[in-house]
Amino acid sequence: MGNMETNELLLGMTFFSLTISGVLGNFILLYHYIYIYLTRYRLRSTEWILMHLIVANILTVLCKGVPKTISFFGFKDIFNDIGCKLVPSIHRVARGACIGSTSFLSVFQAVIISYRKSRYSYFMVRTHKCICFSLYLNLVVHLFISSIFFVHMRAKHDNESTTNRKAFIYCSSVRQDPTSDILNALLLSGPDIVLLGLMLWASGSMVLTLYRHKQMMKYMSRTNVSSGSSPESRATKTILLLVSTFVSFYTISSLCQSFVSITYNPSWSLVNFSEMSALLFPTVCPFLLMSQEYWASSYLKRNRHFPKPSDQEQN
Template sequence: MASGDLTLGMVFLTQTVVGILGNSCLLSSSLCLYCSGCRLRCTDLIIRHLTVANSLFLLFRGVPQTMAVLGFRHFFSDLGCKLVFYVHRVGRGMSFSSTCLLSVFQAITISPRDSRWAELQVKAPRYTGTSVFLCWILNLLVNIIFPMHMTVNRGDINMTQRKEFEYCSASGYEESVHTVNVVLLSFPDVLCLGIMPWASGYMVFILYRHKQRFQHLHSKSPASRSSPESRATVTILVLASTFVSLYMLSCSFQVCLGVSGNPSQLLEHLCALTNIAFSALSPFVLMRGDSKVSRLCFTWSRAFSFICMTT
């Protein structure tokens, strides 16, 4: 095994393990707060589904990619290839959709009471579950294309009739069908990419106007802390900015993969790294912005460290 492959494999492994631990910690903390009877926001349900989607993506994309880079390429059957590609695509799409929902619902939550969004502020909590459910259904249906084409790598298929990836290949592609598939698969991502900057810009405007309105109060009380709503808004703005930045980078690699007849391994590695990065980073961004969750995770980490030291 080349030293470059080993280094890249360790990068994938670290990214995957850290991301799974972060999402598991965030999900467990959120569930504990829910069971303890704490007052939850309408966005907390979206965050829980975001962590599930991230975990699915990391397990079904990060783990196989790590094994392939380390030299274990032939470990899936046809059914395994179909399942792995389908689940990781659904997880990826749901992760992006959940981030978009977070931006929209937070923009509605912090809107002034006298704005046009006042009526939506009352209705938003009732439609949170429905919105998340519809996102799952949309991603499950859109990505049904992958099980139809994914197979295990074989040497008896003409190279012009398949697209090889690290551990699986896509066979039976026609150029016209492939173009339609690319457009169909890109539509939810492009929709999210259009909605999130709008919601983020609106939240920045609201925060700026709020700061200008109460600037004299802050000047009299320099030690005053920002409200939980403001901290949550800033956290989601950071998360949305991370999403947009990584998506634009990932999208360029995805386009290259889509138009390439036989994509190179370097291109696949770069695409996988940028895709996995968001699912691995997002839980830490959310935990840092939520004081209750961050304190609970810190307590758990100290307890875990103490147990490891005493055993």
């Protein structure tokens, strides 16, 4: 077996492992939230956002992991022109939903800890509706952006010239001039940069709020309850851990995809590493959430200062 065949086999096993782990982990979490909905007949705000994140993770793993695993085990021509247009488009929408859900989850938690003693349930209901609208608007924006794949992507054909086509594993795209490649890369990454900035701002706000709360506790009377052990702090730290993990993996994936987009003839290693980096967060995310003693939703279940979600919040 040659060196190239060995590398392909190792990559195939890696994609297979990531795909199986990602599908199982995310479906376990999806079952968890479906069970909560069936028994409680409603989902709280953070649970609702997390379920959107889980569905986006599942679509990402299926669009990236399954085709890659199949292609590395010898089935190269697995997509026709429609498949090469549809699968990258779905992945782009799922990727956008993933970053949008993570961003809006951090924003919502920042609002919760900032107004944790507030009795104004109407304000929190309005915040929930604003988050819902933002999630759906984010989907519409990424659906529009993903239309670029319908124009440029198609299946590879053995008898066609590679002069005007940029070849990937099982699909190819129209080879454009460097200026067009850069503009397309900016179009694809523009909304994500905005959401990433919003996520970092909300995370910074949460860190600052927790720091102020810790400083305030120093001047209060002695108590057996510490800010570090409260459900509120645990939920916030879980989301901060989720956000930091997402930012790390997203940065790696974005850099790889940018290099693939602007490179005239991307190498085999670069293309495959770019595809693999897109699977890192969707695979790690469910196990990261399940490993926490308190999930983000546990704060909403336990904190008595925060108003319970009204029926209006579920609309």
